[in-house]
Amino acid sequence: MTDRIYYTEPSCRSFQGTVTRIGEHNGRPTVVLDRTAFYPTSGGQPFDTGRLGTVSVIETLDEDEEIVHVVDTPMSVGVVVPGEIDWTRRFDHMQQHTGQHVLSAAFDRLFDNRTTSFHMGTEASTIDLAREVAQSDLERAVEEANRVIWEDREVSIRFVSADEAARLPLRKEPVRGGTLRLIEIKAKNNSRAIVYPRQIAMYLAKHMTEASLPEIGRQFGGKHHTTVLHSVEKIEETRKQDKDLNRLLNKLTEQLGG
Numbered sequence: 001m002t003d004r005i006y007y008t009e010p011s012c013r014s015f016q017g018t019v020t021r022i023g024e025h026n027g028r029p030t031v032v033l034d035r036t037a038f039y040p041t042s043g044g045q046p047f048d049t050g051r052l053g054t055v056s057v058i059e060t061l062d063e064d065e066e067i068v069h070v071v072d073t074p075m076s077v078g079v080v081v082p083g084e085i086d087w088t089r090r091f092d093h094m095q096q097h098t099g100q101h102v103l104s105a106a107f108d109r110l111f112d113n114r115t116t117s118f119h120m121g122t123e124a125s126t127i128d129l130a131r132e133v134a135q136s137d138l139e140r141a142v143e144e145a146n147r148v149i150w151e152d153r154e155v156s157i158r159f160v161s162a163d164e165a166a167r168l169p170l171r172k173e174p175v176r177g178g179t180l181r182l183i184e185i186k187a188k189n190n191s192r193a194i195v196y197p198r199q200i201a202m203y204l205a206k207h208m209t210e211a212s213l214p215e216i217g218r219q220f221g222g223k224h225h226t227t228v229l230h231s232v233e234k235i236e237e238t239r240k241q242d243k244d245l246n247r248l249l250n251k252l253t254e255q256l257g258g
Protein backbone atom coordinates (compact mmCIF):
# COMPACT_ATOMS: atom_id res chain seq x y z
CA MET A 1 0.00 0.00 0.00
CA THR A 2 1.45 3.34 -1.03
CA ASP A 3 1.33 6.25 1.40
CA ARG A 4 -0.23 9.02 -0.70
CA ILE A 5 1.50 12.23 0.32
CA TYR A 6 -0.66 14.41 -1.96
CA TYR A 7 -3.70 13.27 -0.01
CA THR A 8 -2.82 15.40 3.01
CA GLU A 9 -0.10 17.65 1.54
CA PRO A 10 -1.24 18.73 -1.91
CA SER A 11 1.53 21.33 -2.18
CA CYS A 12 4.34 18.82 -1.59
CA ARG A 13 6.49 18.75 -4.73
CA SER A 14 9.57 16.84 -3.58
CA PHE A 15 9.93 13.87 -1.24
CA GLN A 16 11.93 10.70 -0.58
CA GLY A 17 10.66 7.19 -1.12
CA THR A 18 11.90 3.60 -1.22
CA VAL A 19 11.24 1.31 -4.19
CA THR A 20 9.09 -1.59 -2.92
CA ARG A 21 8.15 -3.27 -6.21
CA ILE A 22 9.07 -3.10 -9.89
CA GLY A 23 7.12 -4.22 -12.94
CA GLU A 24 6.06 -3.37 -16.46
CA HIS A 25 3.26 -1.44 -18.13
CA ASN A 26 2.80 -1.46 -21.92
CA GLY A 27 6.42 -2.39 -22.40
CA ARG A 28 7.79 0.27 -20.05
CA PRO A 29 9.34 -0.32 -16.61
CA THR A 30 7.25 0.61 -13.55
CA VAL A 31 8.12 1.43 -9.96
CA VAL A 32 6.05 1.33 -6.75
CA LEU A 33 7.33 3.35 -3.78
CA ASP A 34 6.42 3.11 -0.09
CA ARG A 35 5.29 6.75 -0.31
CA THR A 36 4.75 9.19 -3.14
CA ALA A 37 3.57 12.72 -3.91
CA PHE A 38 2.84 11.81 -7.55
CA TYR A 39 -0.86 12.18 -8.33
CA PRO A 40 -2.34 9.40 -10.48
CA THR A 41 -5.09 9.95 -13.06
CA SER A 42 -8.39 9.95 -11.17
CA GLY A 43 -11.45 12.06 -10.55
CA GLY A 44 -10.95 14.12 -13.67
CA GLN A 45 -7.45 15.34 -12.88
CA PRO A 46 -4.60 14.08 -15.10
CA PHE A 47 -1.54 12.32 -13.68
CA ASP A 48 1.70 13.93 -12.57
CA THR A 49 5.02 13.60 -14.36
CA GLY A 50 8.48 14.36 -12.98
CA ARG A 51 11.61 12.57 -11.81
CA LEU A 52 12.71 9.83 -9.41
CA GLY A 53 16.37 10.69 -9.04
CA THR A 54 17.72 10.69 -12.62
CA VAL A 55 14.82 8.60 -13.94
CA SER A 56 11.86 10.27 -15.69
CA VAL A 57 8.29 9.52 -14.59
CA ILE A 58 6.20 9.40 -17.77
CA GLU A 59 2.86 8.43 -16.29
CA THR A 60 1.33 7.76 -12.87
CA LEU A 61 -1.37 5.11 -12.39
CA ASP A 62 -3.69 4.26 -9.53
CA GLU A 63 -3.82 0.48 -9.13
CA ASP A 64 -5.94 -0.49 -6.13
CA GLU A 65 -3.84 0.23 -3.06
CA GLU A 66 -0.74 1.20 -4.99
CA ILE A 67 0.50 4.14 -7.02
CA VAL A 68 2.45 2.90 -10.03
CA HIS A 69 5.05 5.17 -11.64
CA VAL A 70 5.72 4.40 -15.30
CA VAL A 71 9.40 5.30 -15.85
CA ASP A 72 11.91 5.47 -18.72
CA THR A 73 14.65 3.44 -16.99
CA PRO A 74 14.33 0.32 -14.81
CA MET A 75 15.07 0.68 -11.07
CA SER A 76 15.86 -1.82 -8.29
CA VAL A 77 13.83 -2.75 -5.23
CA GLY A 78 15.16 -1.25 -1.98
CA VAL A 79 16.64 1.85 -3.57
CA VAL A 80 15.87 5.16 -1.82
CA VAL A 81 15.11 7.90 -4.32
CA PRO A 82 14.32 11.60 -4.21
CA GLY A 83 11.06 12.31 -6.04
CA GLU A 84 10.38 15.61 -7.80
CA ILE A 85 7.06 16.53 -9.39
CA ASP A 86 6.78 18.65 -12.54
CA TRP A 87 5.17 21.46 -10.60
CA THR A 88 4.22 23.66 -13.55
CA ARG A 89 2.06 20.85 -14.91
CA ARG A 90 0.58 19.88 -11.53
CA PHE A 91 -0.17 23.47 -10.43
CA ASP A 92 -1.97 24.07 -13.72
CA HIS A 93 -4.08 20.94 -13.03
CA MET A 94 -4.86 22.09 -9.50
CA GLN A 95 -5.91 25.54 -10.70
CA GLN A 96 -8.05 24.16 -13.51
CA HIS A 97 -9.67 21.55 -11.31
CA THR A 98 -10.50 24.00 -8.52
CA GLY A 99 -11.61 26.56 -11.12
CA GLN A 100 -13.95 24.03 -12.64
CA HIS A 101 -15.62 23.43 -9.29
CA VAL A 102 -16.00 27.17 -8.72
CA LEU A 103 -17.57 27.64 -12.16
CA SER A 104 -19.81 24.59 -11.76
CA ALA A 105 -20.93 25.84 -8.35
CA ALA A 106 -21.81 29.21 -9.92
CA PHE A 107 -24.06 27.56 -12.55
CA ASP A 108 -25.61 25.41 -9.85
CA ARG A 109 -26.24 28.29 -7.42
CA LEU A 110 -27.50 30.82 -9.97
CA PHE A 111 -29.48 28.64 -12.37
CA ASP A 112 -29.82 25.25 -10.69
CA ASN A 113 -27.89 23.85 -13.64
CA ARG A 114 -25.73 20.87 -12.72
CA THR A 115 -22.41 19.92 -14.28
CA THR A 116 -22.61 16.45 -15.80
CA SER A 117 -18.98 16.07 -16.88
CA PHE A 118 -15.64 17.83 -17.00
CA HIS A 119 -12.73 17.50 -19.39
CA MET A 120 -9.31 18.96 -18.72
CA GLY A 121 -7.16 19.56 -21.77
CA THR A 122 -3.78 21.14 -22.44
CA GLU A 123 -5.24 24.03 -24.45
CA ALA A 124 -8.73 24.28 -23.00
CA SER A 125 -10.93 22.66 -20.37
CA THR A 126 -14.65 22.14 -20.78
CA ILE A 127 -17.68 21.37 -18.64
CA ASP A 128 -20.94 19.85 -19.80
CA LEU A 129 -24.09 21.21 -18.18
CA ALA A 130 -27.41 19.45 -17.69
CA ARG A 131 -29.26 22.18 -19.62
CA GLU A 132 -28.67 24.66 -22.43
CA VAL A 133 -27.51 28.13 -21.23
CA ALA A 134 -28.37 31.55 -22.64
CA GLN A 135 -25.39 33.81 -23.44
CA SER A 136 -26.42 36.31 -20.75
CA ASP A 137 -26.62 33.55 -18.10
CA LEU A 138 -23.23 32.33 -19.19
CA GLU A 139 -21.76 35.76 -18.58
CA ARG A 140 -23.40 35.97 -15.16
CA ALA A 141 -21.94 32.60 -14.16
CA VAL A 142 -18.46 33.67 -15.32
CA GLU A 143 -18.79 36.88 -13.32
CA GLU A 144 -19.93 34.96 -10.25
CA ALA A 145 -17.04 32.49 -10.54
CA ASN A 146 -14.54 35.32 -10.94
CA ARG A 147 -16.01 37.10 -7.92
CA VAL A 148 -15.36 34.00 -5.80
CA ILE A 149 -11.82 33.71 -7.17
CA TRP A 150 -11.07 37.36 -6.43
CA GLU A 151 -12.19 36.80 -2.84
CA ASP A 152 -9.11 34.60 -2.54
CA ARG A 153 -10.97 32.05 -0.46
CA GLU A 154 -9.30 29.40 1.60
CA VAL A 155 -9.32 25.94 0.04
CA SER A 156 -9.01 23.23 2.67
CA ILE A 157 -9.08 19.46 3.07
CA ARG A 158 -11.52 17.83 5.44
CA PHE A 159 -11.88 14.14 6.27
CA VAL A 160 -15.36 12.87 7.09
CA SER A 161 -17.04 9.50 7.59
CA ALA A 162 -19.68 8.31 5.11
CA ASP A 163 -22.33 9.09 7.77
CA GLU A 164 -21.13 12.66 8.21
CA ALA A 165 -20.94 13.08 4.44
CA ALA A 166 -24.58 12.03 4.10
CA ARG A 167 -25.58 15.01 6.27
CA LEU A 168 -23.57 17.53 4.24
CA PRO A 169 -24.87 19.37 1.18
CA LEU A 170 -22.38 17.79 -1.20
CA ARG A 171 -22.10 18.70 -4.87
CA LYS A 172 -21.90 15.07 -5.82
CA GLU A 173 -23.07 11.86 -4.14
CA PRO A 174 -20.00 9.97 -2.89
CA VAL A 175 -19.51 6.72 -4.79
CA ARG A 176 -17.76 4.89 -1.98
CA GLY A 177 -17.97 4.43 1.79
CA GLY A 178 -15.28 4.68 4.46
CA THR A 179 -13.41 7.91 5.15
CA LEU A 180 -13.98 10.56 2.51
CA ARG A 181 -11.71 13.43 1.62
CA LEU A 182 -13.61 16.64 0.93
CA ILE A 183 -12.27 19.80 -0.61
CA GLU A 184 -13.90 22.83 0.89
CA ILE A 185 -13.84 26.27 -0.71
CA LYS A 186 -14.70 28.43 2.25
CA ALA A 187 -17.00 31.43 2.05
CA LYS A 188 -14.84 34.25 3.20
CA ASN A 189 -16.97 36.77 4.96
CA ASN A 190 -18.60 34.61 7.60
CA SER A 191 -15.47 32.86 8.78
CA ARG A 192 -14.79 33.73 12.44
CA ALA A 193 -11.07 33.91 11.68
CA ILE A 194 -11.86 37.03 9.63
CA VAL A 195 -14.85 38.50 11.41
CA TYR A 196 -13.46 38.53 14.95
CA PRO A 197 -10.21 40.42 14.23
CA ARG A 198 -12.23 42.84 12.09
CA GLN A 199 -14.61 43.48 14.99
CA ILE A 200 -11.62 44.19 17.24
CA ALA A 201 -10.14 46.56 14.68
CA MET A 202 -13.48 48.38 14.34
CA TYR A 203 -13.75 48.63 18.11
CA LEU A 204 -10.27 50.16 18.35
CA ALA A 205 -11.03 52.56 15.50
CA LYS A 206 -14.17 53.73 17.34
CA HIS A 207 -12.40 54.18 20.67
CA MET A 208 -9.14 55.65 19.50
CA THR A 209 -10.13 57.97 16.68
CA GLU A 210 -12.69 60.70 16.10
CA ALA A 211 -14.12 58.75 13.15
CA SER A 212 -17.88 58.30 13.01
CA LEU A 213 -19.52 54.90 12.57
CA PRO A 214 -20.25 55.49 8.86
CA GLU A 215 -16.66 56.67 8.29
CA ILE A 216 -15.28 53.53 9.96
CA GLY A 217 -17.68 51.43 7.91
CA ARG A 218 -16.33 53.00 4.73
CA GLN A 219 -12.72 52.37 5.81
CA PHE A 220 -13.52 48.69 6.36
CA GLY A 221 -14.57 48.06 2.79
CA GLY A 222 -18.02 49.62 2.69
CA LYS A 223 -19.61 48.10 5.81
CA HIS A 224 -22.91 49.58 7.00
CA HIS A 225 -22.72 51.78 10.12
CA THR A 226 -24.99 49.37 12.01
CA THR A 227 -22.43 46.59 11.36
CA VAL A 228 -19.76 48.80 12.92
CA LEU A 229 -22.02 49.57 15.88
CA HIS A 230 -22.81 45.90 16.35
CA SER A 231 -19.08 45.06 16.26
CA VAL A 232 -18.21 47.73 18.82
CA GLU A 233 -20.95 46.52 21.17
CA LYS A 234 -19.97 42.92 20.65
CA ILE A 235 -16.33 43.54 21.62
CA GLU A 236 -17.45 45.80 24.50
CA GLU A 237 -19.46 42.88 25.90
CA THR A 238 -16.84 40.23 25.18
CA ARG A 239 -14.03 42.11 26.90
CA LYS A 240 -16.03 42.16 30.13
CA GLN A 241 -15.97 38.35 30.27
CA ASP A 242 -12.78 37.54 28.40
CA LYS A 243 -9.71 38.49 30.46
CA ASP A 244 -7.29 37.72 27.63
CA LEU A 245 -9.15 39.93 25.20
CA ASN A 246 -9.32 42.68 27.83
CA ARG A 247 -5.58 42.48 28.39
CA LEU A 248 -4.94 42.52 24.63
CA LEU A 249 -7.14 45.57 24.13
CA ASN A 250 -5.48 47.43 27.01
CA LYS A 251 -2.07 46.68 25.54
CA LEU A 252 -3.10 47.68 22.00
CA THR A 253 -4.75 50.89 23.21
CA GLU A 254 -1.62 51.80 25.14
CA GLN A 255 0.75 51.02 22.29
CA LEU A 256 -1.31 52.63 19.55
CA GLY A 257 -2.14 55.66 21.65
CA GLY A 258 1.58 56.23 22.42
Ligand SMILES: [Zn+2]
Binding pocket: 043, 044, 097, 101
Ligand atom coordinates in the same frame (compact mmCIF):
# COMPACT_ATOMS: atom_id res chain seq x y z
ZN1 LIG B 1 -13.18 17.45 -8.45
